[in-house]
Amino acid sequence: MSGSSNTQTAAPRRMPVGRGPMGQVAPGEKAQNFGPSAKRLLGTLRTDVPQLIVVLVFAVLSVGLSVIGPKLLGEATNVVFAGFVSLQTPAGMTKQQVIDGLIAQGNQQQADMISTMDFVPGAGIDFSQLGMIVMAVLLVYVFASIFGWLQARILNGVVQRAMNRLRLHVEEKVHRLPLSYFDKVQRGELLSRVTNDVDNIGQTMQQTLSQVVISLLTVIGVLVMMFLISPLLAVIALVTIPLTLVVTVLVAKRSQKLFVAQWKATGILNARVEETYSGHSVVKVFGHQKEVEAAFRDENEEVYRASFGAQFISGIIMPAMMFIGNLVYVAIAVVGGLQVAAGLMSIGDVQAFIQYSRQFTQPLSQLGSMANLLQSGVASAERVFELLDEAEETPDPDPAETAPESASHLAFQDVSFRYVADKPLIEDLSLEAHPGSTVAIVGPTGAGKTTLVNLIMRFYDVDAGRITLDASTDLGAGAVDTRTMSRDDLRARTGMVLQDTWLFAGTIRENIAYGRPDATEEEIVEAATAAYVDRFVHALPDGYETMLDDEATNLSVGERQLVTIARAFLADPRILILDEATSSVDTRTELLIQRAMSRLRADRTAFVIAHRLSTIRDADLILVMENGSIVEQGSHDELLRARGAYWRLYNAQFEAAIDDEEAQVPVLVGAPPIPTVGELIADEGIEAGETGSTSM
Template sequence: MSARHGPRPGHGPGAGPAMALVGEKPRDFRGTLRRLLRYLRPRLWQLGAVFLLAALSTVFSIVSPRIMGKATTILFEGLLAKLSGVPGAGIDFGRIARILVLLGLLYVASAAFGIVQQFVMSGVSQRTVYDLRNQVNEKLARLPLSFYDRKTHGEVLSRVTNDIDTIAGTLQQSLTQLITAIVTLVGVVVMMLSISPVLTLVTLVSLPLSLLVTVGVARRSQGYFKAQQKALGELNGHVEETYTGHQVVKAFGREEDVVAEFDRINQRLYEAGWKAQFVSGIIMPLMAFVNNIGYVIVAVVGGIFVARRAVEIGDIQAFLQYARQFSQPITQTANIANILQSTIAAAERVFELLDEPEIVPDPAEPVRLEQVRGEVRFENVSFRYKPDEPLIEDLNLTARPGQVIAIVGHTGAGKTTLVNLLMRFYEIDGGRITVDGVDIRRLRRDDLRSLFGMVLQDTWLFHGTIRENIAYGREGATEEEIVRAAKLAHADGFIRSLPDGYDTVLNEEASNISQGQKQLLTIARAFLADPPMLILDEATSSVDTRTELQIQQAMQTLMKGRTSFVIAHRLSTIREADLILVMDHGRIVEQGTHRELLAAGGPYADLYYSQFAAGQGLAG
């Protein structure tokens, strides 16, 4: 039976639009950007269509004010001529109607191009991120266990979820917004120049002031946003830690301390938050103030031009609209630049994950063991977690078919490491490990691990029914086989006492059943898997004495005829083992049966007497 360990992904706190100002800067912007763009190469023609559609949508939108200005000019001049008493003068409503129809068509076309562009871009962005997620998921399956020892679950999940979501959001929204902003800026400037170069120059005078305001405020708010994010992270961690350990908090009466710490962090979050929101929020009022100054100047100068008949009144109306639009793409582009920084930083973290060293690949022509007898040998095995810190040196061990091998020793002696090497969670540095005479490196990892059933001290159950959790041991198991496995593990009784029996749904932490009941379910899962060899890591550590005796009886049945490795802390559970290995600092310092080791009076006897001298009697 194989089990995949680790919590299910969750979603961290997201940032709103204002958070775009925070932007974490990447270390290699250009290199990461080029690598990210490679994921878009298979969809270049779609991207070309998106650019064209976005440009057309924007162009039609930009041309509309100029055409609307023509209608205003016709209306104004016709009314002025009529009021002046010009014979036959009047408003040409037919021409105005044609202009309005043209405007309607332009607006419809602009909206239609925009909708199609969003549709195509949605497909491009989601397919790109789909491919990236697949690569990351496949990479996670190829990473060695040492990677997960170095990285926290939260860090890995953040790269798989939040960072990829950031990339998806940028591809979906910011890329098209950037195209629109650039086309809008160029188009607005061209249209303003076509109306009046002088008025355009007047408008451009306000540009440096707008940039100064935007950059100045953004820099000031960035520090506050960083402080806000830091305090938010601390608050989330404090709440999660307190919630997870709420029983301990209550048991030691630390509720007031926990609340006081929450208040301190919350106060810091409040102070940083309101400053960040206030400072970033004044960008728009300040920009509006600067734009209004330019607007007033343009209106006054434009009025003078109209009075002198240098510019038509409809063109001034269009120019004022363009002046209003002029600062928007600049602000939008500055915001997108910050978002792009965050996106490239997120992509950099994802690529760092994809560049992690992988496990040694399975052999091209693997050996398949058909009839497994269960003979396991460690031959001159050496291993170290860190290159300069040896842990296991020249270890030799032989487990005969059907033997029960117990492994004991102090914490850190190397007991679990031995099992990790046997399962190829880590690769040995020297020597070899064989199953039935075949080096385990000649087997596919999946084939090797399918030979072992594992019952660990740290139980792992997923969110689902009890039936589904037991059936995880073997695909396609029948109801009868599941119930039989539960009965062998002495779990059937408590399962049927639950309101929904085997259909009882375990919550995310499986906290709606006891620790001992969780252990019984993992043992039932091992029964169902029915493997040729077993690994038991103190499987009875979380159950009461009566249940422990029941499980030991069941284990004797389960281990019969199977090579079994039992990591034990409670030495009462391994008295009947065929061979007991006593480990210390990665070495086997003693080996023999329970009686032999007690008679020898060595490390095993010391361990045993320290556990049982004070009450249980010294059974030998």
């Protein structure tokens, strides 16, 4: 795979599930406060301010028309009631005469009530006026619906664009994070933030933004209309606001912590599921089903407790709002009835006010009920913002230096590095890898072999000293410090084949061409042939167009590794890094691949991390590492003659020392000499002249 700027995140285009090492440190940073997080979340809409202004205008029009509706319906009620009253009075009398007659009969209350009505005695219901009012109401609600639909549609576009930008920011951030971040965060937890939390933010904004705007405008519009109809009843309705705020604040303080815990627990559970499913066969082999199930139950129970608590507490808001609204409704009905009886209000105005009281308490209840959605969304936003605020890898120098295209002379000069500040790993390391040479790195686990590769690729930067790249064979003034180069430039010169077969969803052809998407068909086939992929690919139903999923389960482990080797061949890098690259293939195929790799060696530098020492016998230089230091270096024969660390490693592989008393078997005191790669290739019937150098 050709190095590229995206290599730093281990999965440039997507993050396949179930491969590679996984850290065990669950994130638990203290969440931000609700206010700052909500403000920052709204800041994601800043680029859509013109559309938001249009949304606000349409919302005002929609709410304004909706607020006028009850008043018009109240007028229709007045017309109907006045017509009913007029039928009960003798025709030919005037309104004042009817009122005077009621007063004379001692019916002062009825006289006061009908004094607020506009009717003609004996005329009945004015259906012409009633029809005009009903038509006006119909038009008002139709246009209110149209404006409401328009504002919702535009707002939907605004929210979706904002989420699109947020996902892009998260994706770009992931590629800018240093490798150390992925070493300490579980992939399932990271995936939960990138997927679940971002989706939850989108759903929250989609469901609440429009409703919040409509609810606030409705409260304002209804309040204005209520004061115009009856200031006394409006004051009674205003009691709802402080009660609503008190209930909402009290509940929100308790539920916010639970929502944060809910999404944190969800991330941990996702990490458990991803880890268990990706290693399902290992779980089965070692009989850990019960332990895994127990751990899953515990973490699932934690999600349940946090979710139940958050939803239960936040769910209290809606019933509390309804109870407060019903109390206000009763108070308005009683006081309004007394006002009508006293002739201070018409019955239509009371009806309109009761509708307004419902319209007034309903948005307050909705605002309260949306508190749980808002808190859940902001809790997710806090987790996403935590990710976006993580420290990034140091930026590339501007302007960056560049090395000649043919540069493949790599040198470590007094390099020191440590993963943890107080735990030295590599101290004062110096080595040279000349163009066309193969440098093998061996040593026990934890010696620092992979760390050297990480430093070459600038997955980590050195703490002291420098790593240089040059086109000449001797160190000189033209050597370029890799830290002064851009990561893109450095990694574009480097190809890497890992022991873990990193393949991506797509065809075999696309996986081979991953490092060079512009490669021709002939180049792809040539690389596949060199890596012996062509030998098995034609047996697949669709050949090179065979689709692979994330796990590439339709290929064997060895076949997957051959595809990754073909990918490196096609990239044609100046520096080639092989980390146990042939560990999953059979011996004959390994020898044939080594033969193919020898073609890449001309004017190129190869680093080979190997545990099977038989595969690196012909390397130009073998470095033996222990505890981050090079304790020995030289050729295979030189190191064996020195009878040092390499000699001990070599004999540990080809000799066995078994305790007679425990095993009761003869002790194997030695092993036959291991043939060289050239000897084994000769056994395959390949002439030595065809192989060129086989130091790989």
